[in-house]
Amino acid sequence: MSLIDNKKKQSFLIQWGMVLVAVVAIYQLPAWTKLDDLYNDYWRVEIAKKTQPSDDIIVIKIDDKSLSEMEEDIGFWPWPRTTHAFLVEGLLAANSKAIVFDIMFSERDKLRDGDEFFREVVSQQPNIFYAAALLKEESPEDLVSLEDLPQSFFSKPYVRADSTVNNSSKITMSLPWIIAVEDWNVGLIDFLADWDGSARRYPVVTEVQGAKLNSLPNRVAEYVISQPDTNTGNNQRTTRTEQDFIHLKYKGVDYVPFQSVSYAVAYDFLTNRKRLDLFKDKIVVIGATATGLHDLRETPIAQLYPATSILAMAIDNLILNDYLIVVNKNYGLMVSVILVSLLLAITFLFDSYRIQLALSIGLLLFSALCLLTLSYFLSQSDRLFPAASSFTILFSVLVVLLFYRGLKEYMSRQHALQTFSRFMDPVVVKQLMSDEDWQEKTANKSCKVSVLFSDIRGFTTLSEKRTAEEIMAILNNYFDRQVEAIFSTGGTLDKFIGDAVMAFWGAPIEDDNHAEHAVDAALKMVDNLLTFRESLPEELREFDVGIGVHSGDAVVGMLGSAKRFDYTAIGDTVNLGSRIEGVTKGIARILVSETTKELCGDVFDFEFKGEFAVKGREEKVKLYQPSRRVAVNEN
Known part of the structure; x- marks a missing residue:
């Protein structure tokens, strides 16, 4: 974190130096003297009146x-x-x-x-x-x-x-x-x-x-x-x-x-x-x-x-x-440097564009009030201050910075929108992007999530009976249905791994019911599977699915190289979720960990399937098969 802070400070100091050099250079232009002349004409008249x-x-x-x-x-x-x-x-x-x-x-x-x-x-x-x-x-x-x-x-x-x-x-x-x-x-x-x-x-x-x-x-x-x-x-x-x-x-x-x-x-x-x-x-x-x-x-x-x-x-x-005494314009330059430095400090201390905008406009209005007050009191002693140039330079720098920051914000949002639309429901993505804290929410972080792994059973047999084009068409049709189940429950699609799918709930948007939503998505995926199989020829209906769900801490964020990266989750929770999916074969279509079961409370019914040894774990893992609760008729 300190390394990031140091880089941010270095970047700020470089930008501060460049902006101040530009301010000093621009301040030498004759146009500022003309602007101050016109501004101080008002005070010349006010002095003449009294x-x-x-x-x-x-x-x-x-x-x-x-x-x-x-x-x-x-x-x-x-x-x-x-x-x-x-x-x-x-x-x-x-x-x-x-x-x-x-x-x-x-x-x-x-x-x-x-x-x-x-x-x-x-x-x-x-x-x-x-x-x-x-x-x-x-x-x-x-x-x-x-x-x-x-x-x-x-x-x-x-x-x-x-x-x-x-x-x-x-x-x-x-x-x-x-x-x-x-x-x-x-x-x-x-x-x-x-x-x-x-x-x-x-x-x-x-x-x-x-x-x-x-x-x-x-x-x-x-x-x-x-x-x-x-x-x-x-x-x-x-x-x-x-x-x-x-x-x-x-x-x-x-x-x-x-x-x-x-x-x-x-x-x-x-x-x-x-x-x-x-x-x-x-x-x-x-x-x-x-x-x-x-x-x-x-x-x-x-x-x-x-x-x-x-x-x-x-x-x-x-x-x-x-x-009349016209105050040396170097004092106006000094005021400009101070005001621009305060403006740059706002952009350094606050990441939120809206906060930057509000504070910058506040600084602009406060500076205008101070400069007018200064001009008034100096005019009482027959002195004219180059306030117009100081204020205009501050305003110009503010416009440039806000334009640059706004453009950067817009491009960042557009890039994030395109990126996260690959992993999440576009409606949810738009809601996320409209949030003021979207950058904080999408930043790399450790959080509570529920991870789902889904893998097709019988894919090898399927691939032997159809051409490559037919196989890809069938899989794409199947995945469309399963992705819809993930998105409809607020999940984040992590990746496709061959014929397997990885998804998680609880990031980037926090979700206190991430375990419940993950299990609900798993049940919907099974329902979609059964419906999808009915649409296939008889000889292609033998393939099935295995789904594993586990809840716990994971690190989520953008991972990859400079040329390609994805929003993903990593950690022991993810590894165990994958291991649980591997156990489903011959046991149940869906298996969830005890942690996930406890987080779901009484929303679903769970059948204990036993304790299983999984790779990477010394102790056996208790696994459960979820099902939707059947309403009981009180009569």
């Missing part, structure tokens, strides 16, 4: 209302730069903390005179920031050398080094050329679009030809953090992220979640110096939200979300150091 953006940020919206209301006085979009200049003058008068343009000033206004005035207004203003963007298509007028860019464009934690950065390298960028280079407080506004185009991340710095360029939100955050707090006089914060990008923590689920005002309204307030307190000490982000200006992006919050709102959100996250 949080509010900073009150220090206000968005001046170039919305549909502004485009309509300002069309008559100022004209169609894009408006003259003088319009923005008047707006900036008002914001400067209001003492805004920072002014951020999510508008490109790369092309000079050749139709209207306003660039010079705008340049003068923004000159030497360190709190005004402009957008720059990397261009995919190269164009000679947009080529710029890295050495021509202001030092502030480069990330402070990643100051360019002459040994690593080729200053003569040229890149294609859209830059605010209408402003003097010395006044360039610029940063990139290229957000990181994920595989599905959604804005889940925002770059802090972007590496370009070995140099790391600041994003616009990072430039604004650097400036704001460096400014003294209005209450304490100290810098607001000295720590800042050194990551190349952040996972955006969206706050609020509105189209523009920040405090906002239409450009037309803001222009009226600021040019007339009204409601300046609305913009005092605020970070003012100016950008387009109108649908017609096509500056909308896909986000976890909405399919169409203003890029200006994304920019403002990145500024909020960086200033407050308040962004």
Whole structure:
């Protein structure tokens, strides 16, 4: 038994190792990251619902209302730069903390005179920031050398080094050329679009030809953090992220979640110096939200979300150091390994397919609950866990294992059905196969059985009077009747030995009345013999039968070689049953041992035939001839 257990353990360890290697390899596929992104979008929205953006940020919206209301006085979009200049003058008068343009000033206004005035207004203003963007298509007028860019464009934690950065390298960028280079407080506004185009991340710095360029939100955050707090006089914060990008923590689920005002309204307030307190000490982000200006992006919050709102959100996250943390996917892999190991342990500890199925589904549901709970509690601290990939891998392994186990179970049942249908009544076999413990019942084991041996008398004389074909036809007809007697009493046909038959009762299906059923089958076989002989010609009716029955312990199971094996019984009980059949000649058609007689109780009548010496036994064996009891008329 220990040898079998060791082989089972070795097989389990090999399977466990192979499955885990496959899990680790599969987990590296990009598809799992995509799945986790979609799953965690739900938690991104849930986090956004319960949080509010900073009150220090206000968005001046170039919305549909502004485009309509300002069309008559100022004209169609894009408006003259003088319009923005008047707006900036008002914001400067209001003492805004920072002014951020999510508008490109790369092309000079050749139709209207306003660039010079705008340049003068923004000159030497360190709190005004402009957008720059990397261009995919190269164009000679947009080529710029890295050495021509202001030092502030480069990330402070990643100051360019002459040994690593080729200053003569040229890149294609859209830059605010209408402003003097010395006044360039610029940063990139290229957000990181994920595989599905959604804005889940925002770059802090972007590496370009070995140099790391600041994003616009990072430039604004650097400036704001460096400014003294209005209450304490100290810098607001000295720590800042050194990551190349952040996972955006969206706050609020509105189209523009920040405090906002239409450009037309803001222009009226600021040019007339009204409601300046609305913009005092605020970070003012100016950008387009109108649908017609096509500056909308896909986000976890909405399919169409203003890029200006994304920019403002990145500024909020960086200033407050308040962004989402995506848990390293290796922790998800670790959870996957643990869950898959538990699943494999179930298949190792339980042989029953139904128990495996029930426990595996239970593990799947429990894992889903745990992963959801873990995701919930982590989301409370702005962390996102790769739960979807862990659960899906567990589910995938479960499906594969259950399919494999189910297929193996089905093939095993079909093989057992075909095998046992040779030895037992097909109806009984189907009942056996439908039992959950069929494998245990058909396994090799020692049990109580009753063994029957039946042999034809006078077969030699019969074979001398008929051809081989006639003999085989007669025998097959005879055996059909005798096998029916065995099956009808729940017996198992062991084998045919020439013209002899061996059968037993009590295995593979346990039978407390195995002795009674064996004797009943013997009596039926005699009845079948007498009926069968009447159908034969007169000269063939001389053959008879001898049947021996004995009850006791025997080892039953599949025995044979790898190419051929049978379900059989072996042991002393079987040997004695065969010996008893040999004694029947000249004594009785049926002889049973004393053990069988006692197990039958008073179901049959038994006539004592004496004590007989049999081969392999020192003591003589008491034998009895059974017969059916005759009902006694009480009258």
